Amino acid sequence: SPAFYDIRAAVTREQSAPFVIEDARIRAPKNDEVLVKILATGMCHTDMIVRDQYYPVPLPAVLGHEGAGIVEAVGPQVQGLSVGDHVVLTYGYCSHCHQCSDGHAAYCDEFYPRNFQGSDVNGETALQDANGKPLHDHFFAQSSFASYALSLESNAVKVPADAPLELLGPLGCGIQTGAGAVINSLKVTPGSSFVSFGAGAVGLSAVLAARVAGATTIIAVDVVPSRLELALELGATHVINSLEEDAVARIKEITHGGTKFALESTGRPQVLRQGIDSLGLLGAIGVVGAPKLGTDASFDVNDVLLGGKTIRGIVEGDSNPKQFIPMLVELYQQGRFPFDKLVKFYDFEQINQAAADSEKGITLKPIVRIA
């Protein structure tokens, strides 16, 4: 097999610059690495905030972290994957720190370097541009806005060959985040109430999962009417446009005093405040929306104290991806987790249109077709 593969990659050269599709090269897999021929990659809001440098991933870089494709080549230490396997790429983790050993890989000691450092853990990149200059890569241990991507065996999740592979990439991040927050972290219970602050890709995945979990009051809060309409179609029992209504008062009315569970996915501190205020006694809110580093939010200390309220941060739905992603595929195949209703496909050349449509609220979850 060749030492390098010629690829096409969408490169982010400067802060907030459009993605530019360039010719590039990627090296062959070593050790426990897997080279994946990318079929399609979902676009998540996190790609945009990194393009805009809320998180300082070094540039120029190849982003993309919801890749789905077919194993093209494997390193000599790979044991559980073979050429031709269908895989969804998820976040990177070390597999041996305390949290990884304990089944909480999303809180890996090395989460930041393995996902946001712009290189492998040794500081080396696998990508070069057409002039032979290194491109920062290993974004979420994949950099999958490209025709080929290198991951590790640990973050390449095998999925059944009879599932629609081009649809599955978003299970690696945005969908897993919303669904896992509900199922793994908040542990939403049958008959309970759940409020999703934000009806974007993450928030609506949470709505779908709340239905799977058996919540009987499911409220979506957003400011975009089309998203609220879709929330109703996906199983929300109530929707609130928080530009038109006082969301906290309305939630307290619907839930007779406050919700048991909530999730904040807008990344706005004032919305997090609304979420905390709308919890009932012993209620819990998960925080997944990501503002700029250093952002503060406020809450009423006595309200949290006397209410026994829980506020908890959640990374990637606290999922064990090798178990959770195949479970979501199975639920999808049974018609119980119809996340395809969130998706719109774009050609690779339309990647900037995909980003713009997502930011304008026109498209919930763009998937860029690459192969």
Ligand code: NAD
């Ligand atoms: P998105 O843009 O599709 O969703 C955000 C939603 O918030 C939109 O529907 C928007 O209309 C809504 N919104 C904006 N202002 C609002 C307001 N004042 N009140 C109510 N709703 C409002 O983004 P997404 O892809 O769903 O991602 C959501 C967030 O989660 C992002 O910040 C992303 O970076 C983050 N994220 C975190 C993790 C994690 O592991 N914690 C993983 C994936 C994504």
Ligand code: ZN
């Ligand atoms: Zn993401």
